[in-house]
Amino acid sequence: MTSIDLFEPLRRRRSRLERLTEQIKALEKSSQALQRAIADYEAFQPEIEKDKIADFEIAATSLSGKIADQEVKKANLDRRLQGVNAAKVSPLAVWRYFTAEQKQVRYEASRIALELSSTKQQLSKDQESLSKLRSDINGARMRISDHENFDVSDSKKRLSSFSPEIERLKVDHTAANAELARIETKIRPHTQELDRLKSDLATANADITLADRFEQELSSAPNSYERAMIHQECEEKFGTGSPKQVINDRRGRKRSLENNIPKLERRIANELKKLERTIGHLLIDGNNVCYEGQAFIGLRAISALLQKLDGRYKTTVVFDASIRAMLKTDTQGVERNLGASVNTHIAPTKTAADEYLMKLAGKDGTTFILSNDRFAEYHDYDVVKSGRVFRFLIAEGKLMANDIDITVKF
Numbered sequence: 001m002t003s004i005d006l007f008e009p010l011r012r013r014r015s016r017l018e019r020l021t022e023q024i025k026a027l028e029k030s031s032q033a034l035q036r037a038i039a040d041y042e043a044f045q046p047e048i049e050k051d052k053i054a055d056f057e058i059a060a061t062s063l064s065g066k067i068a069d070q071e072v073k074k075a076n077l078d079r080r081l082q083g084v085n086a087a088k089v090s091p092l093a094v095w096r097y098f099t100a101e102q103k104q105v106r107y108e109a110s111r112i113a114l115e116l117s118s119t120k121q122q123l124s125k126d127q128e129s130l131s132k133l134r135s136d137i138n139g140a141r142m143r144i145s146d147h148e149n150f151d152v153s154d155s156k157k158r159l160s161s162f163s164p165e166i167e168r169l170k171v172d173h174t175a176a177n178a179e180l181a182r183i184e185t186k187i188r189p190h191t192q193e194l195d196r197l198k199s200d201l202a203t204a205n206a207d208i209t210l211a212d213r214f215e216q217e218l219s220s221a222p223n224s225y226e227r228a229m230i231h232q233e234c235e236e237k238f239g240t241g242s243p244k245q246v247i248n249d250r251r252g253r254k255r256s257l258e259n260n261i262p263k264l265e266r267r268i269a270n271e272l273k274k275l276e277r278t279i280g281h282l283l284i285d286g287n288n289v290c291y292e293g294q295a296f297i298g299l300r301a302i303s304a305l306l307q308k309l310d311g312r313y314k315t316t317v318v319f320d321a322s323i324r325a326m327l328k329t330d331t332q333g334v335e336r337n338l339g340a341s342v343n344t345h346i347a348p349t350k351t352a353a354d355e356y357l358m359k360l361a362g363k364d365g366t367t368f369i370l371s372n373d374r375f376a377e378y379h380d381y382d383v384v385k386s387g388r389v390f391r392f393l394i395a396e397g398k399l400m401a402n403d404i405d406i407t408v409k410f
Contacts, residue, residue, distance in 0.1 A: 006268055009273075010183065038152060049144050056137045056140070067123065187268060190271060207246060282309070282404070283317075283361055299337050304408045305408055318347065319344075357383075372391055397409055
């Protein structure tokens with residue numbers, strides 16, 4: 001049995017707990033988002049938004065005209081600059097470059113270039129402003145459209161459905177968390193012991209490897225001094241200078257650990273199986289629990305068991321008809337002895353309770369029978385096929401039922 005198989009029930013429960021946590025978070029997030037959407041809807045004033053659109057559109061129209069004028073101005077400046085630049089001569093033509101006429105041309109070119117740069121900068125700013133205005137207009141129109149299409153009545157209905165669903169998931173989460181904690185607490189001593197055994201096994205293997213190296217070094221040591229040093233190192237490590245003694249000791253320990261680890265893993269697997277089991281209804285084979293060995297002990301063991309169970313799950317006791325004669329009472333007397341809170345049934349005269357137990361158990365996977373009968377003749381019933389029969393032992397005044405983790409004195 002691998003540890004992966006061994007702890008799968010715990011991992012499955014942890015995964016379910018994580019899923020419940022994520023579901024709760026997702027629903028709470030959706031609920032908060034819907035609350036904000038409803039609050040935004042109720043605070044929204046369409047008329048104010050429409051007034052904003054009107055103001056934005058007036059500003060956009062004005063800005064569009066300004067941009068058109070600037071584009072015309074920019075085009076004119078471009079043409080003028082090209083003409084002035086065409087009149088400029090190369091600095092290499094010294095005889096003309098320093099004339100008053102050329103100085104005026106260069107001055108004019110510089111002035112036009114500066115004005116063109118300023119015009120372009122203003123044009124770019126105005127185009128950005130116009131783009132933002134158009135974006136603001138579209139945004140306002142979308143907000144109005146969203147408001148008109150928002151079904152506030154349906155949203156409130158959806159919001160009201162979140163709370164019970166979140167509460168249901170939180171109840172499931174609390175129950176799942178408590179169940180996981182219960183199982184982990186119950187199983188922890190066994191898992192800690194398993195970890196210890198595996199650690200001891202790893203240590204034994206490491207000791208064997210080291211002692212084996214010492215033994216090999218002794219075999220190849222060139223002189224008595226080297227052998228003495230190896231024996232001394234072995235003694236410092238293991239408390240004995242004999243590697244063979246260490247190897248024999250650790251191999252014995254290893255065999256014991258390799259024998260005990262699978263046993264403990266089986267114990268853990270059985271405990272997990274028992275702890276994971278969901279019992280909704282326990283059917284007790286009444287006559288079966290009235291004997292300690294061959295001695296008839298009456299209802300003492302059943303009464304103590306029922307008191308110990310204390311409503312843990314629904315409980316029904318089914319007797320053979322012979323119980324009345326053995327207890328020297330009638331049906332009402334049996335019921336009075338067990339208490340009004342216990343479902344008690346006595347099979348008809350000359351019939352055994354066994355088949356009634358089979359039929360009461362049915363195919364419900366959470367219904368189990370407490371009985372030491374093998375029910376071989378009822379092999380075709382689901383409760384027998386699925387192994388939903390718990391065994392118990394009555395000895396020395398105690399009833400012990402390991403499958404339901406019960407030990408009770410009577």
